[in-house]
Each structure stands twice: as C-alpha cells, then as structure tokens.
Amino acid sequence: MLTAQQLLDAIWGPAYLVDHAGKILLVGRRHWQSHVGSAPGQPDPKSLVGRNLFEFISGGDVQALYRQILSRIRSDPEHVWELDYRCDSPGMMRALRMTVAAVADAEPGTALFSSQILREGQRPPLSIFEYDKAVTLVDPSVPLLVICSMCHRVLAEPGHEDDAASWVAPEQYYRTGGSPRVSLSHGLCPVCYAQFMAEVGLPARQPSA
Known part of the structure; x- marks a missing residue:
C-alpha cells in the first residue's frame, strides 16, 4: 500500500x-x-x-x-x-x-x-526577486514597491504627477527607471483579485494591496 x-x-x-x-x-x-x-x-x-x-x-x-x-x-x-x-x-x-x-x-x-x-x-537577473537580500528595515529613503503575489506585476509610480500608477511587468519597471533597491509589499492587482473573488463567489472590491 x-x-x-x-x-x-x-x-x-x-x-x-x-x-x-x-x-x-x-x-x-x-x-x-x-x-x-x-x-x-x-x-x-x-x-x-x-x-x-x-x-x-x-x-x-x-x-x-x-x-x-x-x-x-x-x-x-x-x-x-x-x-x-x-x-x-x-x-x-x-x-x-x-x-x-x-x-x-x-x-x-x-x-x-x-x-x-x-x-x-x-x-x-532582476534584483527584486532576490528575497534573501530584500530590504527589511523601515527606511524612508527606500521606495516601497507593491508586487502582485499571483502575476508578479508591480505597481509602478507614474512618471508624471498627472498620470495614474499602473501595474506593469518587472522588466518594464526597470526599463522606465525603477529603483533596484526597494522594500517589497505583497498584494493583488485588480485583475488577479477579481479572479480570486469570482472563484470564491464573492463580489469584487478594490484590493487593499
């Protein structure tokens, strides 16, 4: 057996x-x-x-x-x-x-x-996936980067103050000048969150990230 x-x-x-x-x-x-x-x-x-x-x-x-x-x-x-x-x-x-x-x-x-x-x-290699080297101390000089736990897109700050933040692939984040030294915060992008909520049969709302 x-x-x-x-x-x-x-x-x-x-x-x-x-x-x-x-x-x-x-x-x-x-x-x-x-x-x-x-x-x-x-x-x-x-x-x-x-x-x-x-x-x-x-x-x-x-x-x-x-x-x-x-x-x-x-x-x-x-x-x-x-x-x-x-x-x-x-x-x-x-x-x-x-x-x-x-x-x-x-x-x-x-x-x-x-x-x-x-x-x-x-x-x-992308440094944001070097979790063992991630910045863990609260440091105002280190940007906080939100990453979707499911699709690994990141919430990139806009290049202009009139633009809205958007969820982009990590490669795009770096191509547009994103900092390699960040403190990661895990959440869910709106697309993955909606998929989760639909699966459990609950109404979707804006994820808190």
Missing part, C-alpha cells in the same frame, strides 16, 4: 497537504529542489511540516482569500479550485497552475495544494 508521502513525492511539481486551519501536514519532497528550492530564501521541505501555510503568504488580501478557498473546500468537497500564478527567481520566469482539492476520506477541510509548471525561461 502506498503512503501519502509516496504519492506526494510522485507529483511533478510543488505539492503539500494542509488541514482546515492551514497547518502543513505533508510536503512532496522529490521535485522540491528543481521547482521551488532553487529560488532564494526557500526553506527545506522537511522544515515546513507542522508549520502554518499562512506564515508563507504575504499580504492581508492574499491571506484572506486563501482562507476563503479553504473554507469553500471544507463546505463543498467536490469543488476544485485552480489559478495560474508566477513563481519567479532572479534569473528565471516560471508560470504555474495551482490546483486545490479536498482529500477524500480525510478530516473535513484537508486539502491538497499542487502546482504544475506551464512554462519557464531564463532572463537577465
């Missing part, structure tokens, strides 16, 4: 089991290094077991919506949630698709998170 750990290890991509409150029960180990572990600041999968998923989710809106997803999975075990997102490292672009589904014959609310890489490719 196969164990749950063996099944998780067989999944090609990041995979983990959580309970209804977000406690991490098991993590797929076999492909962790090639899919996640190569990104700066990523922990060893063994160290994740017993910790809470929400320790690793930045941004109030993002956390709130993940809680909505877990609540939906618990109340409707037949529901399967999918979302495309980005998981970039300094010199690599990665587009993934996350699936969240209830686990049959387990405690109510137990969910399997699994992701598959849709495409990836190299690019010139």
Whole structure:
C-alpha cells in the first residue's frame, strides 16, 4: 500500500497537504529542489511540516482569500479550485497552475495544494526577486514597491504627477527607471483579485494591496 508521502513525492511539481486551519501536514519532497528550492530564501521541505501555510503568504488580501478557498473546500468537497500564478527567481520566469482539492476520506477541510509548471525561461537577473537580500528595515529613503503575489506585476509610480500608477511587468519597471533597491509589499492587482473573488463567489472590491 502506498503512503501519502509516496504519492506526494510522485507529483511533478510543488505539492503539500494542509488541514482546515492551514497547518502543513505533508510536503512532496522529490521535485522540491528543481521547482521551488532553487529560488532564494526557500526553506527545506522537511522544515515546513507542522508549520502554518499562512506564515508563507504575504499580504492581508492574499491571506484572506486563501482562507476563503479553504473554507469553500471544507463546505463543498467536490469543488476544485485552480489559478495560474508566477513563481519567479532572479534569473528565471516560471508560470504555474495551482490546483486545490479536498482529500477524500480525510478530516473535513484537508486539502491538497499542487502546482504544475506551464512554462519557464531564463532572463537577465532582476534584483527584486532576490528575497534573501530584500530590504527589511523601515527606511524612508527606500521606495516601497507593491508586487502582485499571483502575476508578479508591480505597481509602478507614474512618471508624471498627472498620470495614474499602473501595474506593469518587472522588466518594464526597470526599463522606465525603477529603483533596484526597494522594500517589497505583497498584494493583488485588480485583475488577479477579481479572479480570486469570482472563484470564491464573492463580489469584487478594490484590493487593499
């Protein structure tokens, strides 16, 4: 009989089991290094077991919506949630698709998170993805840059005071003179936020970023 750990290890991509409150029960180990572990600041999968998923989710809106997803999975075990997102490292672009589904014959609310890489490719290194070197101290001289946790677009300040801020790709942010030394704040752009809200069946509002 196969164990749950063996099944998780067989999944090609990041995979983990959580309970209804977000406690991490098991993590797929076999492909962790090639899919996640190569990104700066990523922990060893063994160290994740017993910790809470929400320790690793930045941004109030993002956390709130993940809680909505877990609540939906618990109340409707037949529901399967999918979302495309980005998981970039300094010199690599990665587009993934996350699936969240209830686990049959387990405690109510137990969910399997699994992701598959849709495409990836190299690019010139971008310093905003060097999370282990990120500026963490509150420093008025360091710009605060909001990044969407899902698509990795950033909220760029306008070049002219009459222009509106806009969500742009990190490459465009740098091309237009964006500072490489920033303090990151995670949130959701309006497009990704609307997708989240539609998935959980709630009316959309402006994300707080």
